[in-house]
Amino acid sequence: MRPLRDLPGDHLARFATSRWLGPLERVCLPHHVIDLSPSDLALICAHAAGERPAGRFSGALREDLAAALAELPQGAHLRLEGCSLRARGQVPCLLTPDDGLAALSQPNGRVAACQRLLAPYLPDQSLHLFAWADIPPWSEFRVLVAGGRLLGITQYHLDRGWPEVAAAAARIEAALMRAAKVLIKQVPESDFAADLFLDSHFVPRLIEINPLGRNTGLGLFAARDFDGGFRYVTPIVAPARRDEDDYWQL
Structure with a gap:
C-alpha cells in the first residue's frame, strides 16, 4: 500500500454523499435528499464558520425538511x-423542521473545514436525511480498502x-466480508473507508463512505499492518456463541 497522504478538495469532492449514495442506496437506511439553494448553502457555511449572518433559511428548505x-x-x-453534523462526538436526532434548521445554524469547525475544501469543486449541494438508528457501540465497524483490495475490517x-x-464473531466476520465485497464492487473510488453497523438481525447497514x-x-x-482480516478486541469473558444464519444479500 502506498503511504497515506493528506487529501485535496477535489479528491474529497469525489466522495460527496450524492456520489456513493446512488450505487449503494439498497444497503443504506431509508433516506431523503433535499437540494439546497445557493443562499441556503451559503447560510449553512456561514453558521458553521461561527459567523452571524443576517439572512434566514428559505421557506422552501423548511417545507422540504417537514x-x-x-x-x-x-x-x-x-x-x-x-x-x-457530528459535533463533540454526537449526531443530533432531528424530529421537526426546527430541529433541522437549529442544527444547521450551529458553529461547527468540522463542517466549516469540509466546506472550505469542497466549495471550489462542488458548488451545488444537497442535504441527506437518513432514518434515525440507535447504534450500539459494539455493532459499528470500519472497512478499509485501497487499490480495490480489502486491507481489513x-x-x-x-x-x-x-x-x-465475541459471541458471534464468525457470523459478524462473514457478514462484513460479504458487505466488503459489495462495497469494493460498487463504490466509485478504489481507496476508501466505509463505516457500517449491524442491525438487530445482524445485517450490515452502511453509515458512510469516506476517503482513505x-x-x-x-x-x-x-x-503497515494490514492483512485483509477482521479484528476486534477480545473481552475477558465471552458468552456462548449465537446460531449463524444468512448474511448480507443484494
Missing part, C-alpha cells in the same frame, strides 16, 4: 455532501472488548 421528516417518524440524522470503538462481538487518507482512523490496524 416533508422528509414526515416520512421518517422515528427521526433522522442529517448529512451534508462532505460530512455529517476493524471494530470501530476501541475502548473495550464487546461480548456481543492520513487522518483516517485505522482502528486495530497500523498503516
Whole structure:
C-alpha cells in the first residue's frame, strides 16, 4: 500500500454523499435528499464558520425538511455532501423542521473545514436525511480498502472488548466480508473507508463512505499492518456463541 497522504478538495469532492449514495442506496437506511439553494448553502457555511449572518433559511428548505421528516417518524440524522453534523462526538436526532434548521445554524469547525475544501469543486449541494438508528457501540465497524483490495475490517470503538462481538464473531466476520465485497464492487473510488453497523438481525447497514487518507482512523490496524482480516478486541469473558444464519444479500 502506498503511504497515506493528506487529501485535496477535489479528491474529497469525489466522495460527496450524492456520489456513493446512488450505487449503494439498497444497503443504506431509508433516506431523503433535499437540494439546497445557493443562499441556503451559503447560510449553512456561514453558521458553521461561527459567523452571524443576517439572512434566514428559505421557506422552501423548511417545507422540504417537514416533508422528509414526515416520512421518517422515528427521526433522522442529517448529512451534508462532505460530512455529517457530528459535533463533540454526537449526531443530533432531528424530529421537526426546527430541529433541522437549529442544527444547521450551529458553529461547527468540522463542517466549516469540509466546506472550505469542497466549495471550489462542488458548488451545488444537497442535504441527506437518513432514518434515525440507535447504534450500539459494539455493532459499528470500519472497512478499509485501497487499490480495490480489502486491507481489513476493524471494530470501530476501541475502548473495550464487546461480548456481543465475541459471541458471534464468525457470523459478524462473514457478514462484513460479504458487505466488503459489495462495497469494493460498487463504490466509485478504489481507496476508501466505509463505516457500517449491524442491525438487530445482524445485517450490515452502511453509515458512510469516506476517503482513505492520513487522518483516517485505522482502528486495530497500523498503516503497515494490514492483512485483509477482521479484528476486534477480545473481552475477558465471552458468552456462548449465537446460531449463524444468512448474511448480507443484494
